[in-house]
Amino acid sequence: MSNPDNGQAGRALTERELRSRRARNVALGLAIGALVILFYAVTIVKMGPGILSSSP
Amino acid sequence: MSFVTDEETLPGSRIAYSVAEPKDYFALLKPRVMSLVVFTALAGLLIAPGHMHPVVALASLISIAVGAGASGALNMWYDADIDALMTRTRTRAVPAGRIAPGEALAFGLILSIMSVITLGVVANLLAGALLAFTIFFYAVIYTMWLKRLTPQNIVIGGAAGALPPVVAYAAATGTVSIESFVLFAIIFIWTPPHFWALALVKSAEYGRAGVPMMPNVKGPARTRLEIVLYTLVLAPLGVAPWLMGFASGVYGGVAIVGGAAMLVCAARVYKIRAGASADRAAMQLFGVSIVYLFALFAVIVAERSLALFSAGWI
Numbered sequence: 003m004s005n006p007d008n009g010q011a012g013r014a015l016t017e018r019e020l021r022s023r024r025a026r027n028v029a030l031g032l033a034i035g036a037l038v039i040l041f042y043a044v045t046i047v048k049m050g051p052g053i054l055s056s057s058p
Numbered sequence: 059m060s061f062v063t064d065e066e067t068l069p070g071s072r073i074a075y076s077v078a079e080p081k082d083y084f085a086l087l088k089p090r091v092m093s094l095v096v097f098t099a100l101a102g103l104l105i106a107p108g109h110m111h112p113v114v115a116l117a118s119l120i121s122i123a124v125g126a127g128a129s130g131a132l133n134m135w136y137d138a139d140i141d142a143l144m145t146r147t148r149t150r151a152v153p154a155g156r157i158a159p160g161e162a163l164a165f166g167l168i169l170s171i172m173s174v175i176t177l178g179v180v181a182n183l184l185a186g187a188l189l190a191f192t193i194f195f196y197a198v199i200y201t202m203w204l205k206r207l208t209p210q211n212i213v214i215g216g217a218a219g220a221l222p223p224v225v226a227y228a229a230a231t232g233t234v235s236i237e238s239f240v241l242f243a244i245i246f247i248w249t250p251p252h253f254w255a256l257a258l259v260k261s262a263e264y265g266r267a268g269v270p271m272m273p274n275v276k277g278p279a280r281t282r283l284e285i286v287l288y289t290l291v292l293a294p295l296g297v298a299p300w301l302m303g304f305a306s307g308v309y310g311g312v313a314i315v316g317g318a319a320m321l322v323c324a325a326r327v328y329k330i331r332a333g334a335s336a337d338r339a340a341m342q343l344f345g346v347s348i349v350y351l352f353a354l355f356a357v358i359v360a361e362r363s364l365a366l367f368s369a370g371w372i
Contacts, residue, residue, distance in 0.1 A: 015075060018077050019075045019076070019077055022076065022077045022078060022079055023075075023076075025079055025080055026076075026078065026079070026080055026083075028080075029080035029083070040116075040117055040120065043113045043117075044113060044114060044117050044180050047111050047113045047114060048114070048180075
């Protein structure tokens with residue numbers, strides 16, 4: 003997807019558009035972070051702490 | 059994805075970019091419905107025999123909640139045209155133009171797929187399949203098919219809202235049981251009197267939007283009769299968990315008192331048929347039905363949590 007404010011789209015984003023885009027990005031980052039933590043915790047619970055060991 | 063592309067095709071128009079806030083996307087998940095789903099699913103988890111690790115239980119509940127929210131987003135995507143015609147729903151993000159329809163569709167589909175896969179991996183395949191069926195039933199069978207076709211829409215579609223305890227029980231045990239189906243049946247039979255009480259008051263709006271709700275199609279008299287009949291089934295059914303031995307006498311007492319209150323409210327709706335007092339009676343039943351269902355599941359959650367705490371599981 004092209005960057006909407008790099009000139010190709012025809013105009014720069016307004017203050018409100020920039021603010022809402024930043025808020026969406028922060029929310030998306032937090033959601034992905036929470037998902038990573040959840041999957042990590044479930045993996046440790048289901049497979050045990052031994053999964054962290056490199057020995058066979 | 060943040061373009062509102064429809065406006066880009068208009069000659070001379072100013073290119074519009076999304077100004078949707080995270081709260082608009084959160085609202086697409088229908089958080090109030092989602093909270094009820096979490097609550098009833100938690101009851102389904104807690105009545106299951108055996109022990110489920112709290113982290114796995116939490117991940118399962120989150121998956122079920124997100125799956126329910128995803129079906130809500132798909133519902134709002136498909137129903138944007140009729141949502142725009144009703145005062146109760148016209149400020150939703152899609153009809154109000156804050157989120158483009160395609161974005162709502164993508165949001166719902168991605169969350170649906172992710173929630174089903176997560177529940178399947180974290181809990182088991184049966185639970186994942188049941189969640190997929192629940193989403194399909196709500197988004198396709200109810201929203202796309204029944205809602206605009208028959209006044210029995212919320213009766214049959216209510217199955218989707220009633221399934222979370224069964225999905226959660228399956229997540230905990232890998233199977234389903236008569237206990238989880240009793241919880242399903244309580245929510246299923248509760249749905250018609252709950253929604254038809256609201257539909258009696260909002261029938262003009264539903265009629266304007268072309269949604270065939272019971273009061274518009276069969277008339278208010280038939281709706282009032284069916285509200286009473288469903289409540290007559292619901293009141294004893296609500297007591298079943300106590301009679302079957304998977305809820306305590308405290309639950310039994312709450313279910314009896316709550317069932318009696320539901321019957322009194324339903325009788326008032328049946329008796330008072332005109333004027334503002336008729337609307338008040340209907341809205342009173344609507345409100346009491348929410349408290350009733352909440353109370354039943356709150357008692358189950360509380361006493362099961364207490365038992366787990368006493369046993370040292372939590």
